[in-house]
Amino acid sequence: MKRIxxxxxxxxxxxxDLFQALVRRSDLFxxxxxxxxxxxxxxxxxxxxxxxxxPKLTVEQLLNDDSIDAxxxxxxxxxxxxxxxxxxxxxxxIHMDKPGGFDEAEFRTLIExxxxxxxxLQLGYMYRDNPFVAELRRQVKNGxxxxxxxxxxxxxxxxxxxxxxxxxxxxxxxxxxxxxHLVDLVLQFQGVPERIVPFRRATCTEGVSAADFGMAVFEYxxxxxxVKTSAMEFGGYARRHLVVTGTxxxxxxxxxxxxxxxxxxRYTVRTEYTQQPWSDTGVTARSESFFRYDxxxxxxxxxxxxxxxxxxxxxxxxxxxxxxRQCCGMGGRSDAI
Numbered sequence: 001m002k003r004i005x006x007x008x009x010x011x012x013x014x015x016x017d018l019f020q021a022l023v024r025r026s027d028l029f030x031x032x033x034x035x036x037x038x039x040x041x042x043x044x045x046x047x048x049x050x051x052x053x054x055p056k057l058t059v060e061q062l063l064n065d066d067s068i069d070a071x072x073x074x075x076x077x078x079x080x081x082x083x084x085x086x087x088x089x090x091x092x093x094i095h096m097d098k099p100g101g102f103d104e105a106e107f108r109t110l111i112e113x114x115x116x117x118x119x120x121l122q123l124g125y126m127y128r129d130n131p132f133v134a135e136l137r138r139q140v141k142n143g144x145x146x147x148x149x150x151x152x153x154x155x156x157x158x159x160x161x162x163x164x165x166x167x168x169x170x171x172x173x174x175x176x177x178x179x180x181h182l183v184d185l186v187l188q189f190q191g192v193p194e195r196i197v198p199f200r201r202a203t204c205t206e207g208v209s210a211a212d213f214g215m216a217v218f219e220y221x222x223x224x225x226x227v228k229t230s231a232m233e234f235g236g237y238a239r240r241h242l243v244v245t246g247t248x249x250x251x252x253x254x255x256x257x258x259x260x261x262x263x264x265x266r267y268t269v270r271t272e273y274t275q276q277p278w279s280d281t282g283v284t285a286r287s288e289s290f291f292r293y294d295x296x297x298x299x300x301x302x303x304x305x306x307x308x309x310x311x312x313x314x315x316x317x318x319x320x321x322x323x324x325r326q327c328c329g330m331g332g333r334s335d336a337i
Contacts, residue, residue, distance in 0.1 A: 001301060003026075003027070004030065005030045005068050005069050006022060006031065006068070006071065006095075007034060007065075007071055008022070008033075008034045008071070008073075009034070009035045009083045010076070011034070011040050011041070011044055011048070011050070011074060012040035012074070012076040013074045013077070013080075017047075018124070018293060019051060019072070020050055021291070021294070021297060022072065025297055028297065028298065028301040032065070032067070032068050033056065033057045033062070034051045034055075034056060035056070035058060035062050036048070036051065059083070063087065064090070069093060070093035070300075070304055071083075071084075071092045071093070071094055071095070072095045074097055079101065080097055081096075081107050081110050083096075084096040085106065088110060088113040088114050088117055088121075093121075093303075094121050095300055096121070096123055098184075099176065099321055102170065104321070108318065111318045120300070121310075121314055122303065122310065122312075123312070125181055125184050125312075126295075126296050129298075129299050131287050131288070131290065132253055133185070133242070133253065133268075136270075137188060139249075140244065144249060145244060145247075145248055145249045146247030148190050148246050149223045150220075150225050150243075151226075151244050152242075153225075153226070154182070154227075154229070154236075155179070155181055155228075155236075157230075158231070158237075159212075161206040163231070164206075164208045164210055164212040164231045165210050167211060167212055168209065168211070171325075171328055172200060172325075172329065173200060173202075173210050173328075174210075174212050174229050175214025175227075175328045176324065178229045178231075179216070180320070182228075183227060183320060183323050185242055186227060187316075190225055193220055193225070194220060195218075195219040196216055196326045196327055197216065197219070198326065198328065198329040199215040199216065200214050203232045212230065213229075213231070213232065214328070215229075216327035238255055240254075241253060241254035242254075248274070249273065250272070251270065251272050251273075252273070252282070253268055254271070255268070257292070260289055264291050264292040265289050265290070265292075266292050267286055267288065270287070271283065271285075
């Protein structure tokens with residue numbers, strides 16, 4: 001596999017340490033430079049150290065450089081789709097952070113442009129390539145869980161008041177910010193729901209008026225699934241979980257990720273339940289340790305090099321985006337659903 005020359009636009013996203021991950025995986029990527037904006041540099045001065053020693057490019061220089069194969073879009077959420085669309089028109093492979101910008105029409109245009117220009121598109125849903133999530137996807141596809149009855153997913157944390165008020169800068173607040181990961185997981189394992197009932201709330205603690213709590217109920221013919229995300233929960237990170245219940249087996253990932261204390265190194269804990277007695281405690285396994293973004297970037301590299309097709313097609317990305325908007329209370333049933 002050839003090394004992919006990749007450049008990054010922006011450092012304003014909450015996880016703008018992606019550039020460090022690209023540099024660390026020098027076996028797959030050659031960091032060609034970055035485009036940083038004055039407003040982001042002023043707001044996030046500590047992040048500038050990530051980019052020391054690498055060429056500073058304008059957007060135009062980056063997109064017009066034929067030696068650059070791919071672009072990572074890590075701007076603030078509002079501008080993600082804007083710059084991804086520019087990259088798609090330039091024929092660059094795209095990794096962009098989730099879930100996309102705030103404008104549905106603009107996101108639709110991005111999807112159509114990606115399809116027309118046949119450029120790889122990956123959104124930054126890092127749980128997709130978590131080794132146990134990927135294995136669970138294979139189990140569900142192979143029928144090992146039987147018919148899926150429900151999916152229960154939570155992704156919580158405890159942010160300071162300033163960060164929670166910042167959630168007011170985006171539609172749907174916490175549901176848009178982190179709930180998107182959970183929406184993606186439910187759609188992967190149970191498909192398109194018949195109806196979505198959204199709940200968006202502000203806890204109104206510490207003077208915060210933003211929607212720092214979000215929940216949504218997905219209705220299916222044989223049951224319901226739920227997603228829940230809160231920025232006001234002590235211990236929330238340690239209890240992030242995914243539970244997929246089928247007629248043959250239940251699989252629980254809890255926590256979805258455990259930080260080993262070594263940078264972005266993580267592991268996952270899985271428990272499988274197949275017995276009926278009340279005393280059944282399941283069979284628990286721990287994954288090997290992995291760096292959080294490695295599986296995602298490895299998949300992206302294979303896709304850019306044409307070694308594999310992504311299972312997450314542009315049309316699926318549009319479905320996730322539209323479903324998320326419903327979970328945020330932004331309109332009714334989309335035409336994709």
